[in-house]
Amino acid sequence: MSVWALGLNHTTAPLDLRGRFAFALDQIAPTLQSLRNSFPSGRHPQVEAAIISTCNRTEIYCASEHIALDHTVGWLAQSGGVAPTLLRSHAYTLHDDEAARHVFRVASGLDSMVLGEAQILGQMKDAVRAAENVGALGTTLNQLFQRSFAVAKEVRTATEIGAHSISMAAAAVRLAGQLFEDLRKTRVLFVGAGEMIDLAATHFAAKEPKSIAIANRTLERGEKLATRFGGEAMRLADLPARLAEFDIVISCTASTLPIIGLGAVERALKARKHRPMFMVDLAVPRDIEPEVKALEDIYLYTVDDLAHVVQQGQANRQAAVAQAEVIIDAGVQSFMHWLGQRSTVPLIQQLNVQADEWRAAEMARARKLLAKGESVDAVLEAMSRGLTQKMMHGAMAELHSGDAASREQTAQTISRLFLRKER
Template sequence: MSVFALGLNHTTAPVDLRGRFALAPEQLGPTLRSLRERLSLAPPEAALVSTCNRTELYCAAPLEAVRPAMDWLAGLGGIASARLADHTYVLERERAARHAFRVASGLDSMVLGEPQILGQMKQAVREADAAGTLGTTLHQLFQRSFAVAKEVRTSTEIGSHSISMAAAAVRLAAQLFEDLREIRILFVGAGEMIELAATHFAARNPRAMAVANRTLERGEKLATHFGAEAMRLADVPQRLHEFDAVVSCTASTVPIIGLGAVERALKSRRHRPMFMVDLAVPRDIEPEVAQLDDIYLYTVDDLSAVVQTAGEKRQAAVAQAEAIIETGVQSFVHWLDQRATVPLIRALNTQADAWRAAEIARARKLLAKGADIDSVLEALSRGLTQKMLHGTMAELNSADAEQRQQLAQTVSRLFLRGASGPTTLPADEDR
């Protein structure tokens, strides 16, 4: 049994490819169960982390499961395994643990130190647990990830001075428009990312804000919080021309703002420029929109170039975080190695219980026949001792000289710990 991570992220795959593998939280459970069915002969422990920046499959299984897991993931995205392999990474044991710890701590994100990924990983664990695919090993991996992430955030400044995607969008908009107080902004969606974006834009006091959402009630709740107008998602194409900026992030599996709608909006606006940010994976806005004159369209990948770090101070925090992570990795690997001996420990306990039961049964028979209690106890203890030492003595007697010396050292550590006397055998001793 081992642990491996199979995934693709913003550093290995473009946004359109990542969009093929993006999963909403409610899809995680059924998707994990389909993996277990695919690998039914040796079903692994499994968990899926899926965000706009990454889709990662974590498994506790023999490493032989990597190939069928890759084929399954390729099928999930509807592409060939060979193509997927060009954009994925496979990390095993300590490398998998190190990656999970870095992801949870925000060191592997577009925005260094961003906190959202930790909540997304916790949700992934809850979904895997509900689907019955988590298991002891992955539970340990993720709980240790969360503990390390907490220590990183409380002991370092990794999260300070970070520029989020939402803040980056505001900076780009400020480069296009002379005064953000004069623009009208449409937010499409009502999730956490849109709320974050609305918070940043609202701080600039734009002329008007509107929230469009498939569920009007949820959109109204968010709109009320910012003093914005709530509108139905279906009304966006007809009203798109009213807005100077559009920020979209929904869970739709297909684009909801098409090329035709944007072309009509530009015509109504007499080609006054429009600023558009598509934070969704898969895309909310058709990529062809970017080719239109007077349209400034940015995706999550584009925004990553805008996000900046805080120089030497940030790098010092990263180094400190990496040290914390490395300590956590070594602790997890030690635990994993210990887990490998569990079957042997269980077998030893079973064998010892069988010996004990046999000797107790024999002692009871002797007592029933009227045997002296002291002699019965003596026979019981001698019988247990002989059974426990029989295998060791047999190995010592059958081993050659070199093997016997190595075996003698092991036997001494096991049975003579704390005892005085020789722990090795003379090389020419004949047994």
């Protein structure tokens, strides 16, 4: 059995290209089914698969008897509407120990834009549950991911990898503080009500802004989040008319198209008499049209723009990274040992079946002899002799066949298997 991974992330692909391959959580199940159905059933029956898709990465993990990286690249390129050559130029392909090492590093926060961040672990667990629910996760990938979670837990427990991490939300607050002298005088709008917006709202609320509003497609969910921060909730449809009210706009939805357009921002700036607006687009694909960034008095940042801020202070964590890599190395070796053992499972099963057949045959023969009145000692002697002959027959036949070189090799193997001294 082999495992392989195909992915693109914030270090290999620009934001707009990553946006073509972003899958919302509710899209994972049908996407996995499409992927698995695309493999030729003859050579790749029942391919295991899982997809991790976040604002910083999209990764496909597969397991099967034969590696099919080219096919996986072709399928993903087609799903994103790009040429396979373009995808390959921005993607990475890994297999076996390399794939295991990568997924362990991702789970541990070593491959994130924010070194040591813990959010990716929850996103990976969501991806694994989605794969399980659709029946795409078999024994091999389940072992790979469960071991990655265990390694991540050990890394966070045994090292200080996350002690100095700066989240995307904290970076946004820091940048906003550079534009506005006093964040307590600002009005903040959050677009969306997911985990990232929840985190961002928590950080901004700590600065006690003048007001907080949550705009969400589902008003009830927006109201629930707004209540926590003493803010108001509004419908997404009302956003263009009210955009001018806000100094800071943080957006992160699962929309496949931008929801804040150039025209709406231009009208808001006019109504604000060109007072500056600070905007952060944390969504992949984008929530805010990229042309907005060219407007005067608009300070627009994307997830990639925040990279420099969140990477500051990385030197403080290098010792923790070295410790984490040692833990990951051990985890990779353990997984590869398990994977190697998996290849012998069919042979072990066949040996057990064969041994049971021999045992059953000798037991039946022994019962017949006992029924005829043979002594117990004689029956036990015959049964043990019969089992011994069956066990030794194959080895003895091999010793008497083939050329001298093959007989010598067979003799060494048989000596190792049958002439071991008990310790």
